[in-house]
Amino acid sequence: MTVSQIGRIPSVARTVDRPRSSMTARRHRAFYMFTAPWIIGFLLLTIVPMGFALWLSLTTFDGLSPRWRFIGLANYRELLSDPVTWDVLGRTGLFAVASVPLSIIAGLALAVLVNRPVRARGLFRTLLYLPAVVPPVGVGIAFKQLFDTNSGAANGVLNLFGIDAIGWLADPYARYVILMTVLWGAGNIMIISLAGLQDIPRELVEAARIDGASAWRTFRSVTVPLLSPVLLFQTVTGVIASVQTIMPLLLSADATTAGVTSIPQSNYMYMMHVFAQYFALGRYGYASALLWVLFVLILIVTGLIFKATSGVVFYNVDPEAKK
Template sequence: MSVGQLPSVAAAQAKKATKAKKRLRSAPRAERTRTSMTTRRRRAFYAFTSPWIIGFLLLTVGPMVYALWLSFTTFDGISPRWHYVGLGNYRELFADPVTWDALGRTGLFAVTSVPLSIVAGLALAVLVNRPLRARGLLRTLLYLPAVVPPVGAGLIFKQLFNRDSGAANGVLHLVGVDAVAWLDDPYARYVMLMAVLWAAGNIMIISLAGLQDVPRELHEAARIDGASAWRTFRSITVPLLSPVLLFQTVTGMIASVQTVMPLLLTANSGPQSVTSIPQANYMYTMHVFAEYFALGRYGYASALLWVLFVLILIATGLIFKVTSGVVFYTVEPEAKK
């Protein structure tokens, strides 16, 4: 390198150093910009979700914590004289045969009503997914019972199956059959099952959405291969609907074990006499209702509710564990990518 080239080399190096300094100064600025955007997005997220978060904390978490505290006491809701009994309420409920009988009836109702409602909803979804005349009207009529409030549904079924003036016994009278006390033992449980199936329109809508998401190319390929309609439904449609069926199973199980209002309103004795409700419909939630409002044992009833909460968590975990190998997801989870 000649002496004359030294100034130009020095100038080039100075230029590179200047550019490097500019990049160093601009990098923190870009980082600050990204940080400020992340902060604004985080603030916007919490601003929009804050009503739900506040409501969840005040109306769900707060009462649950309060009920947990009550479950360790003898509080009756009125008297200020209550005592801390520790696990006394829990020991009593595990030794109470009435609690176990009510829990058994609740489990039987859940394992019966949930599969029946899912099958009925899926059958209706397959029906209304076909190219029928007035298909939209048929979907609306089948879905309408699902939007009827539980109070209205309970009163409707109480009138339909009334022993003296109900439409069900009116039909039986036309064919020469004696009137049946539908709202008493042992028929009361069947009335509840019919009430569940009557409101299967909600499951129908969810199943219909799942059916319309199944690729038609798979059905066409199966038809070309000579597969029957039943084989196509069993081998293609049901596996692709398995996430929907899992969702319906979990939510249906949770809803079935928490049923209260229809049981009260369909009772022949009326909700004012909880203890005289038919034995077939005296489920776990009715036992809780009786302990709360008929006997005023707030502490014991709170313990019953917390046991139900734990049992629901266990049942949900078991459902996910048992169905982990049969549920088919068309999109792989994030962890497996």
């Protein structure tokens, strides 16, 4: 190799590295261009409102009057000493404990049903999923008319059997109507569970059957463990959704703002309390503090769920991916 050839080697290396670096830069630009709408939306529609709510929680702002002042953590001290806050928090927790398992079990049962090799199962899947597409406002109005004391279809059926009309939208039956609205949307859970069921290797199920395991034992020992990541996802999202339930509760009242005071006591849960503080009482600062406390509680509960299920959730990982 001559001296002139040695002198040309760095220039060749630079010409090889330059296209690679430009390609990497183009990939980075493409990545940020495609993710920019989501990033901008996340900043403007999530981070900024959360920061504004945090600032409101430290003030006496009521949404209208310019006479507000900074009071620090006074709103947080008030809500922690308010028995109503603890009452609605406990009621909301009981609702989550009841609604989340019921909705997961119902969705899983429907998924197992439509996963069987039967005719027109695509039609059955569509029909079972359709109720989940109905907007929450429509579901609330439909259930309110269905369980109306005077003209509802539920009491109409009871009258056919000589049973007196029941006040479904009053205590203590109102809580059961809200649970029915939650189960009405079990189609969403059905679709996710169905995807998880179809991802389970058939070889494992067939091996269990060959070993003499019954259908129930196969479901309990093979299907459920392999479906545990899906069940964990549904549990976490179900808890978050249940503690934020408001639309069916709001529509169970007689009116929007004035009806807050007429809502059944069993349906007066955490988000209804927040709604009352915001729009009925105009306590924006106190209501914002309630929302931030709920946000912290959701983080804690989610962490506890992940911690408690760390030993029972099994992920189906390709052995080649570990290398």
